[in-house]
Amino acid sequence: MPTSPRVRFAPSPTGYLHVGGARTALFNWLFARRHGGTFVLRIEDTDVERSSDEMVEGILDGLRWLGLDWDEGPGAGGSHGPYFQSQRLARYREMAEQLVASGHAYYDYRTPEQIGAEREAAQAGNGDWRHHRGGRGLAADQVAAFERERRPRAIRFLVPEGSTTYVDLVHGPIAFDHDHIEDFVVLRSDGHPTYHLSVVCDDIDMRITHVVRGDDHISNTPKQVLLYGAFGAPLPRFAHVPLILGPDKKRLSKRHGATSVTEYERQGFLPEAMVNFLALLGWSPGDDRELFTRDELVAAFTLEGISGGHAVFNPDKLVWFNNQHIMRLPAEALAGRVEPLLRAAGTWDESLAGDRRPWLLSVLDLLKPRAHRLHDFVTQAQPLLSDVIHYDEAAVARYLAPPGTRAHLAALRETLAALPAFDAATLETAIRTLAEARGVKAGTLIHAARVSVTGRAASPGIFEVLALLGRDRVLARLDAAMAMAG
């Protein structure tokens, strides 16, 4: 019985949660949930200069919006904390010293400037920098002298000769020759760890079993594998997921438009749609299914299903997913998401939460197939929620202005006023009968009616719209429209 997996998402709070990070988090989350494992959230804030509390909150908000809850980490507790790297500094120093003590690392007294010069010289020569271990093999008295003057020192990992292979869950076996790895710094002269040291220490301490992260870390992995070996710690399984690229095949960035998940929330996307879309960007269940609920994704997810190629972000498909998920969302749930937008637009009324609730839900159901983003509900429901009609000039010119329209509307008004019931079916029969009696196509009355009651040339089915508006409001709008009809 294998122990349940522990995975982590370890963002550095130097920016908001962008879609690439969100997808990495999603894959980790799906894997944990699929196998009843633990999803750890760790904040890699060792780069104090570029990190901030607001950024941390922004990232947490993004994760919460997507519904990716973490079992251990900020706000969630856990017995492997602290989960902020800035609070683990002492541990990293301890681990680094341990490396020196065991002969896996050494002190380097050179300054960054000195090394930069050496590197340039080397690269100008044969280009092989790795072999310049200038900081190593110092005489004992030299070291003593440096220590006496309390000269700053960094700790460098001593890369052994040879080669290593590890098996990547998405890429298969990856072999690397130690010749291409230089003696990297694990602890800076200011006592701060470098990325390689901190991730490995944390992943060991936090008992991480599967490291699922971006493809850009694939060439860092050899160094980390070496560190695991030096610490005598078991190697976790690695799964490197390909990056998300922009339409120009370049790494997704600001100039490709929105890259922050929060921005997509603002634009009216459903987290369900975002999750579905992101999951299928670089992963496939192995068959042709496309539409997934969160639970279905959990049930279908495997790391092996991640494809090795880079994926280009396709905004059109996101919109399609959004519409699909909107149509599948129960009206009641939808109402909760749309309410804030209606409030902001000034078309919200408290009765919509009370006795007019069923009516609102009918409106939403009617609008669903036409809504690509949440905001579409606001614009399309406007003529139903408000009695302030904005008449579209072109629509009026085309369907109200033609001579004879006023007479049609008058007849329509008379018919509707006398109707025994005001439901869609009754309305349809009445209007079609009227059209026949007046010798015009039903469309003539329908179009005129549409512009009269909505002010627009496009709307949901007119009979449903009329029924939803109710007789009084319809008659009033017909009266108003007759004044501008030809």
Place this chain on the structure above:
RNA sequence: GUCCCCGUCGUCCAGAGGCCUAGGACGUGGCCCUUUCAAGGCUAAAACGCGGGUUCGAAUCCCGCCGGGGACGCCA
């Protein structure tokens, strides 16, 4: 420059030697439904980067090339 990863329709994926006259989805065109706009249905165009092998047989395996991406820091 060195090392690593990747390479199927415009895009996202399926394909793990014969089931492939290469399948699905988004987008695009056409048709249907129809009161408009959507949604929905049907349909069309659209791809195995190139060249060598291996094999009776290759999108699938191997090599080279080309192309794309990434990493080479006392950043993460």
